[in-house]
Amino acid sequence: MIHVSPTLRLSLSFAVLTVSLLLFAELLGLIPDTRRVLMDARQKVCESLAVQLSIGASRSDHGLVRETLDAFVERNPDVLSAAMRRENGEIFIQTAEHPQRWAGAEVDRSTMTHVQVPVFAGEQRWGTVEASFAAPSYSNWLEWLRSSIWGLLLFTGMAGFAAYYLVLRRALRELDPRGTIPQRVKSAFDALVEGVVILDDKKQIVLANTAFTRKAGLPSSSLLGRRAEELEWRNIGDDSRPAVLPWEQTFKSGAQQVGSALRLLDARSDKRRTLMASSAAILDDKKKVRGVLVSFNDVTLLEKRNKELHNTINLLRVSEDEIKQKNEQLSELAMRDPLTGCLNRRAFFSAFEGRIRKVHDEGLVLSCLMADIDHFKSINDRFGHDVGDKVIKWMTEMFKSQIGADDILCRYGGEEFCMVLSGVGVFRALTVAQNIRRAVEKNSAAHFGGDLRVTISIGVSSVQMGAKDTAALIKQADQALYLAKQGGRNCVVRWNPEAVGNLAIHPTARGMEAPDAGETAEAPQHQGSAGTLPSSEALAQLPGQIKFAERIAQEIARPSKPGKRMAVISLVPNHYRRVKDTLGPAIAEALLNAVSQRLLDTVRTSDMVARLAGAADVSAVSRLDSGEFGILLIDLDDERSVTDALHRMFLMLAQPLEVSGHALDLDISAGVAILPQGGDSPEQVLKNAALARHHACVNVGANRYQIYSEELEANSPSAKEPPVKSEVT
Numbered sequence: 001m002i003h004v005s006p007t008l009r010l011s012l013s014f015a016v017l018t019v020s021l022l023l024f025a026e027l028l029g030l031i032p033d034t035r036r037v038l039m040d041a042r043q044k045v046c047e048s049l050a051v052q053l054s055i056g057a058s059r060s061d062h063g064l065v066r067e068t069l070d071a072f073v074e075r076n077p078d079v080l081s082a083a084m085r086r087e088n089g090e091i092f093i094q095t096a097e098h099p100q101r102w103a104g105a106e107v108d109r110s111t112m113t114h115v116q117v118p119v120f121a122g123e124q125r126w127g128t129v130e131a132s133f134a135a136p137s138y139s140n141w142l143e144w145l146r147s148s149i150w151g152l153l154l155f156t157g158m159a160g161f162a163a164y165y166l167v168l169r170r171a172l173r174e175l176d177p178r179g180t181i182p183q184r185v186k187s188a189f190d191a192l193v194e195g196v197v198i199l200d201d202k203k204q205i206v207l208a209n210t211a212f213t214r215k216a217g218l219p220s221s222s223l224l225g226r227r228a229e230e231l232e233w234r235n236i237g238d239d240s241r242p243a244v245l246p247w248e249q250t251f252k253s254g255a256q257q258v259g260s261a262l263r264l265l266d267a268r269s270d271k272r273r274t275l276m277a278s279s280a281a282i283l284d285d286k287k288k289v290r291g292v293l294v295s296f297n298d299v300t301l302l303e304k305r306n307k308e309l310h311n312t313i314n315l316l317r318v319s320e321d322e323i324k325q326k327n328e329q330l331s332e333l334a335m336r337d338p339l340t341g342c343l344n345r346r347a348f349f350s351a352f353e354g355r356i357r358k359v360h361d362e363g364l365v366l367s368c369l370m371a372d373i374d375h376f377k378s379i380n381d382r383f384g385h386d387v388g389d390k391v392i393k394w395m396t397e398m399f400k401s402q403i404g405a406d407d408i409l410c411r412y413g414g415e416e417f418c419m420v421l422s423g424v425g426v427f428r429a430l431t432v433a434q435n436i437r438r439a440v441e442k443n444s445a446a447h448f449g450g451d452l453r454v455t456i457s458i459g460v461s462s463v464q465m466g467a468k469d470t471a472a473l474i475k476q477a478d479q480a481l482y483l484a485k486q487g488g489r490n491c492v493v494r495w496n497p498e499a500v501g502n503l504a505i506h507p508t509a510r511g512m513e514a515p516d517a518g519e520t521a522e523a524p525q526h527q528g529s530a531g532t533l534p535s536s537e538a539l540a541q542l543p544g545q546i547k548f549a550e551r552i553a554q555e556i557a558r559p560s561k562p563g564k565r566m567a568v569i570s571l572v573p574n575h576y577r578r579v580k581d582t583l584g585p586a587i588a589e590a591l592l593n594a595v596s597q598r599l600l601d602t603v604r605t606s607d608m609v610a611r612l613a614g615a616a617d618v619s620a621v622s623r624l625d626s627g628e629f630g631i632l633l634i635d636l637d638d639e640r641s642v643t644d645a646l647h648r649m650f651l652m653l654a655q656p657l658e659v660s661g662h663a664l665d666l667d668i669s670a671g672v673a674i675l676p677q678g679g680d681s682p683e684q685v686l687k688n689a690a691l692a693r694h695h696a697c698v699n700v701g702a703n704r705y706q707i708y709s710e711e712l713e714a715n716s717p718s719a720k721e722p723p724v725k726s727e728v729t
Contacts (some may be wrong), residue, residue: 006225007169014168015161019153026149034148035112035136042115042133045076050117050129053084057092058121065093078134084119086127101132112136195275195296198282199247201289203227215275215298217267228294232265234272239263247279247292254281254289264296274303337411339389340396348410352420352470355408359463367429367462369419370477371399371436374455374489376415383452388415391454394447395440402436418474426462426494427598427655433458433492441490457484461495539593539623548622548630549682555634556675556682566675567642569631570689571599571649574667574697576627583662588627590659595666596621599629602645602652630686639707642672646705669697670705678708 025031049072056064069082073095081101083094105114117129144151186207189196195212197205208216208223216223216231228247235242246257257279263272275296282291335347343351359366373379373395380388392415399409399417408420421429437456444454459480467473476495484493543551555566573595580588599621622630633645650668657664671693672678679685688708696706706712 005222007165010168011161011165014164015157018160019157022149022153022156031149031152038136039110039112042078042112042131043110043117046115046117046129046131049082049131050119053129054119054121054126057084057119057126062093069093069095072131080132080134082129082131084127084129087125092127098130098132102130105130105132195298197223197228197294197296199228199292199294201291203229203247203251203292206291212296215266215273215296216264217269232267234263234265236261236263236274246277247294250279250281250292251289254283254287256280261299272300273298274300340393340411342396342409342411342417345410345412348408348412348418349470351408355420355422356463356470356473364423365425365463366473367421367424367426367460368473368477369421369429369433369436370412370459370461370474370481371417371419371433371456372458372481372485373415374457374485379452379454387448387452391448391452394444395454395456398436398440398443402432402439418477424462425655426460426464427601427652429460429462430492430494430601433460437490437492455490457481457489458492459484459495460492465495539589539596542596542621542623542629544622545624545630545686548624548632549686551622551632552682552685555632556680561635563637564634565636565638565641567633567636567645568673568675568678568685568689569633569646569649569670570624570673570686570693571629571631571668571670572627572693572697574669575664579664587659587662591657591664592623592627594657594659595653596623596629598652598655599631599649602649603631624686628690630689636674639674642674642707646670646672650705669693671696672705672707674707677710 022031049068052068053065056062056068065084069084072082073079081095081098083098083102084092086092102114105111105116108116110116113133113135115131115133117131119126119129186209189207189209190211192209193211195215196207196209197212198207200206205223205226205228208220210220213220213223229245233242233245234240242262245262246260249255249257257277260277260279262275262277264275265271266273276299277294277296279292279294281289282293284290335343337344355366358364373391376388376391379391392411395417396409396411399419403409403419403421406422408422410418410420412418421432424432437458440454440456444452448454459477459482461467461473461476461480463473465476467476480493480495483496484491487493552568560566573591576588576591579591603620620632622632624630631649633642636642649670653666653668657666671689671691673685673689673692675685678688692706692708692712695712696704
């Protein structure tokens, strides 16, 4: 590292300061600009020429104008050409070579080489006098320096630096701090092994012994007179500059500082030395701090040994962590199925037990899905076991894509899988299961190609159905899976204690024959009023108000069975408009779509679905208005049949909805018109059902229903609130 003496640094600083002041004066216009002076002189000459030429031009004396221009060019060596131009741009008189010399001139603007002066005839501009000048040139660089500001700056900088250096060298010699310390004291300090520095009251170094100069890598002459904090000090930890150095603290408080760890750059080797600094105040007779003595103990080698020891300890810790990681990996392998990476049965039951305890302790919900690949033996026989393994691995990915990250997935055995959905009720679990089934059915052919098409059957159970432990819940899901297999495969079935199929969400009508055991299972076509509508299409496929009215009219005209009744329900999610106003029409429409899907799922569990001639594939649910649904129920035994259907709907709709990332709780009002008391025409029936629904909402409250009667307007009946009870218990 090259050391620059203070005298040289100060001289250079003063020279730069002087040059900067000259530049600032130039910016303020205090120093004349030779080019501007030349430009002004040429402008004034041209203005004088314009006055002379205006006289000849006013008399149309071409001869006088030409003679004047020629004389102007001949008598001025810097003038290359001249001309007089009319206002319309036409040349009046010009000298030789003017067109070539005037090329490149700016319009209506004078420059150093092209000067333009307007000529007026009275108040009106007559034309312009043009003069082309030679560009300023210099025979050598000295001439250029003399005519520009840079020559002045160069002279001032060099001469000022020399003058400042001579003056400062003499002044600093008189102020040399080395004269304040006797030679015998210096010799005594040089004999010490520790580095020693003495600072005066200005924190300047007045003595640095030989040991310290070796540590700093600087000669004593370059240290004396410098402030100690100017050296390259660094903190031990982050290699940043210390906020407060130990001798600075001593200057402030007068207290001794001991064992402060610092790093110092060795200027000769560019290496950092680790020093332990201690400082003590030098006091005068009045106990005032007049200076500080600082000692430095070099512990670089000791620090190196400590670092080596620390690295050895870290290596041991890394080895220990690696062993721990390997043990964890072995434990993970012992808990995972090697083909799919899913939990094996031992790990599954351990995790499942923890979830079921949490459910009982905190009153949460939990559902269990048992899935089985349809005709998997046939896949192995026809395509080989390697393809069967690929099917199982692909099926695992399909499961993971549909369930949550915190849910449990287990390969229960062979082609059978079990899933535990935490915080998910039975209706949401049915939706998840149906999504899995559809995804498998839709994507298998595209994924595997050829003739291989894969379907699955899923059984669903939930703690809401009364299961108290893991064994009971898995047994219920397994029984539901068995029902799905018996019902034709490629379907989802919810557990039912009576083991009937009316609770199945099935893509086919009940009673359809399953595919032959030797064929790959394919999804049958939708049949019957219980056909499944995809969730994204449920609302779009609902009939409108006109179709619903026609359906009511046909049922009124149809001969009624003895003792049977018909009912029309008007149902509205009360939060629809609030959702539309706050979250937007798209979210509100998604809410209605979810409600319509749940209503369709509800009427599929009932035998009271309206069936019309020629329209057997149309459900009993219709969309009457933007936020109103109509449900037609037929062949009812009594009013209790209606209330049972309402109980089922309210139970289905009571589950929270998740729509486009928004968790919504439904607030439902329903009105019922039971025929014949409810009216004798579709219009009257719909009006009375809407009137009852209005009373349920306004006079009764949220999540209530009201049955229409003739006394409805005169007497506000008491609220009827369906009890929330499980459909399967």
